[in-house]
Amino acid sequence: RLDRWLYAAIECLEYFPDQFLVMVSQQLPESTNNPSSLNTYKKIIFDVIMKYYSQKKDSLLATQDFDIHSGIIELIEKGKTDQALEALQLYLKLLAPNISEELHRLLTFLSIASESEGYRLQKQFENRFVIIKTCTKFILQNRTLSKPQAELLTQFLMDNHSELFKAPLTLLELTSRRLQSLLEGQDPDTNSGFTFCQRITAKEYEDQKQQTNQYLLALVQEIDNDPTVPLKQKKKLI
Structure with missing residues (x-):
């Protein structure tokens, strides 16, 4: 069975240009039957991924999405992890499918590589520390963030990589509700799950419309009867 560390790394390599794959193949030892050669194998692949x-030039998460990134960070800082x-x-x-998949694979690999019991990336530091310090810039580059x-x-992202790329529950519920409305021949917008203003009936709308017209008519009459308003201005307003 293929080592899960290697499997996740190979999944990442599928997105790499050919020259990097050639670089890996040229450096790999012929045998991985003993632990020392397996670690050599991992070191070579890890170094190539880092390189x-x-x-x-660009990180996987777009710099122009700064407002979204900072908003999510604020939620994390406040403990609102859900x-x-x-x-x-x-x-x-919202990410392009290829970027989303590449990010998914990279986060999966980084999560596995950061495990303390796994292959030791640097002798003097814990794997998680090395990964965070080395790889953050691959995912996010934003000078406005500390x-x-x-x-x-x-x-x-690493800690939640297995959940990140699933559809959120609220989206699934809204989609299910909309689909059900369509299947029942109803207007799906009447039960969209989003309410931006108070919904009223057609009769209430007509009543409000008539009331508004009455207010406008009263205002026009008031302006017309006001001797302080010049005739020229009355003609503009009425």
Whole structure:
């Protein structure tokens, strides 16, 4: 059975240009039957993954989405992790499919590589520390965020990588409700799940419309009867 660390790493490599794959194949040892060669294997692949993302100009999460990133970070800082997770789930649905899948694979790999009992990336530091410090810039580059904030978001993404790319429950509920309305021949917008203003009946609308017209008529008459309003201005207003 393929080592889960290696499996996650290979999943990442599928998104790499050919020259990086050639680089990996040229450096790999011939055998991985003993632990030392397996660790050599992992070190080579890890270094190539780090090199690839280090030379990329843009991070996976777009810089222009700063408001979304900062809002999610604020939720995490306030301990509102459920809302932060749901916000991230919705946000990630907006990413291009290839970016979303690449991010998913990278986060899965980073999460596995950060495990303390796994292959030791650096002797002097814990794996999680190394991953956070090294890889945050691959995921998020935003000068308006402090380094601790960016690292906090990266940690949250890694810790929740298995849930992030699922459809949020509220979205599933709204979709189910809309589908049911369509199947029943109803107007799905009447039960969309979002209410931006108070819904009224057609009769209430007509009553309010008539009342508004009466108010406007009374205002026009008041202006017309007001001797202080010049005739020229009355003609403009009425």
